[in-house]
Amino acid sequence: MAPPKVLMVAEKPSIAVSIASVLSRGKMFTRRVSTEVHEFDGVFFGSPAQFKVTSVIGHVFSVDFPPKYQDWAATDPLDLFEAQIVKNESNPKAHICRHLNQEARGCRYLVLWLDCDREGENICFEVIQSTGFNIKDTYRARFSAVTEKDVMKALDNLSTPNRDEALAVDARQEIDLKVGVAFTRYQTSYFQGKYGNLDSRVISCVPTLFCILLLLVIYLVLLRALLKASKVEALTIMDCDILLVAAYFSYGPCQTPTLGFCVQRYLQINTFKPEKFWSLHPYIIFQGYEIQLEWQRGRLFDKTVAMMFQKLVAEDGFLEVTEISEKQETKGRPVGLNTVNLLKVASSALGFGPHMAMQIAERLYTQGYISYPRTESTAYPPSFDFRGTLSAQANSPTWGSYVQGLLANGYHKPRSGTDVGDHPPITPMKSVTEDTLGSDAWKLYQYICQHFIGTVSPDCKYLRRKVEFSIGGESFHCTGHQVIAKGFTAIMPWLAINDKNIPSFTKGQKIEVSKLELYEGTTSPPDYLTESELISLMEKHGIGTDASIPVHINNICERNYVQVQASRRLVPTTLGITLVRGYQSIDPDLCLPDIRSFIEQQITLIAKGQADHHCVVQHVIQQFKQKFSYFVKKIEDMDALFEAQFSALTDSGRAMSKCGKCLRYMKYISAQPTRLYCGTCEEVYYLPPMGTIKLYKELSCPLDNFELLVCSMPGPEGKAFPLCPYCYSNPPFEGIESLINTVKNGPSGKIGKGAGMPCTLCPHPTCPNSLVSQGVCACPECSGTLVLDPLSAPKWRLCCNKCNCLVFLAQGAHRISTTKERCPECDSSVVEVDFNKKTTPLEDGSTLHRGCILCDELLHSLVEMKHGRGFRRMGSRGGRGRGGGRRGGYRGRGRGKMVDPKMSFRDF
């Protein structure tokens, strides 16, 4: 009987070769079908067997919706959450499924050599499905390196594939697909074509021959990518070179938080408020050195205090050496290089974007110059051949002599690092010259070599000397460095420590201050996020994987949400900012990194066998479905931002008042719904639908720093009231919504669109414009409060903060203001009237009079009611919320009536 056949499948062709080479000891027959198949004879479970080792190329299948859901127009994105999903072959042209099926014929056993992570476990089941193998004839080989030792060990310890881990990946695929596609289709259908300024992204240049040629080249190179990523609508290179690209509105649980990081930094920069600070800089001249000493207090933000210390130091005049310390410090050599760190260095030091860096690294890998470039591990496997890898670099013209030194004097064992069990750190495999590789690939290869050599080099050692001084009760210091051994910094010179000499001091020595400077500086905002910082943030928050991080960054660039500028800093575009501001205004979760961690945490329950796959998927999908429905319901909030930013309205708006967040002027948009738009913060603030809006002196809201406005209703009897644009849309006090009952909610459901809290409803206890400060007494007509109209002079009047009731006071008075005093009779606010000298009704010709407009006979006689039945003194009732009591968690004049309607004038 012929020996049984064993089919072995690896995740990629290179692993298949390595495994086959180890097991066959190099004696194998290789044929090429869809992927290579290596055949040889060997021993399996102690008996002779015929082996076939082949591979897939990553995932065999990927998930999608069935054909009936493919038509955007005919599908409600909400239905996608409940839709069945199908698995299609990832790369139909490669015929991997057919290949596996054919190779499996006649085989007795299947051994799976997929990468040892969740994705690998999932691919195991894709292979089982493709081959049609029975699970009892299927074995899983688990290995962390493709060395002889590891491969043999894995073969001796075959186990079974982990279905839970595979199901976790299935769950992730379904969730990502449904959430991403539903939001992307909905947003794109809603916004695409809606605003002219948004859809015509225009790239234009002077029509020179060079530009035409350049554009043609760009066109040819990018056409495929552009066609995939966006709709190319027109390309003209006649009189003006214009490339029109339809804006795209994709959403994804990885790409959107990635964009979120960039916009977050942009907002930090734009809302940054610089502060002045002061620092003391004493100088000494000693043994020929002029040294500026560092103050222990660092910076102070109060000039007076800083000047006080300056005086103390100046008066003393002599620094006493109080402490001299000398310590040997170590700067450790690097750990092994993983993908994320390679990408960070490529971006920050070599100027390659992550996408390009990976392309170069992949080419170096397939050409055999470096090891596998997608790895999370920074620890080398114990069996790693350091001597062999180093020896391969011994002839390099650039670092050959350094390497020879290491080989001769003994290289160091690398620092431990972390072993994730995927692939070893990225290392050079063989020596190559710049001429062979070309400039870009050489730069990356050079770094990989330097980093590897660095990991087996000695640490850098240096002496750190610190001298501390005391003067006028204040402490200062200076530090010096002296390198003892360069160590690895000899091969990685950009990490070198520079010598810094300081003179020799002796304790107790007194040195005169040669110059004393009170340095005045200003705090500055951070700069835009660098690509390298973004990669760190993504890694920290678990957004994407080593292989997909470059893809997500590339996506947000290609879709014009961010642009890469000088020093590879990522500057969000108006489109990118508006998208994120939109999510923030509706559901901030949508653009926060937690959304990814939430999904990860849920599917980990499946991977660990702690929860059922179906239940978890259902639960998570339902949660996202709810978020989606809410998003659809609130899309107008996002639309308001797009409209303000991309429609013609933005240009017509005029500057009105300052935003409290960025202190820049906001634009007033008079078209209904009237609103203010802050272009910097990308925020819309709705205003009352009626009336004229003006700046209210130059007063600001004490709560949010927004400049106040006054809204005046038309006509001589139209009321006027101040408002803060921010508080108006976002009332700051809990429960205030129930008090704003005369106005209706806008379509967004928010207090906003023409309905909100003006200052005359604000319970702020000390703001001079609040209801508490300006309210006088209860309205005789409704449940409102009569509030002093501060701009009504000389036709002094009170306006009800709810209805149209107006009450005129002493006409022609020079000034009328509220006081903190209350009428003992009716609890109304006592007002102070400064009468006009010529017309004062006061007997002795004096002008100042204080009293209650209800109980003071003089003042009450001057009161005239408009839009109301009568206005009389009502004994001890009415007024401003008896005893100033706290009712309904809210303190304010006249507010008592909200609880007890009898408190109003009207009920008498």
Next chain:
DNA sequence: GCAAGGTC
């Protein structure tokens, strides 16, 4: 035309 994850 959509997501994110493999790999080339």
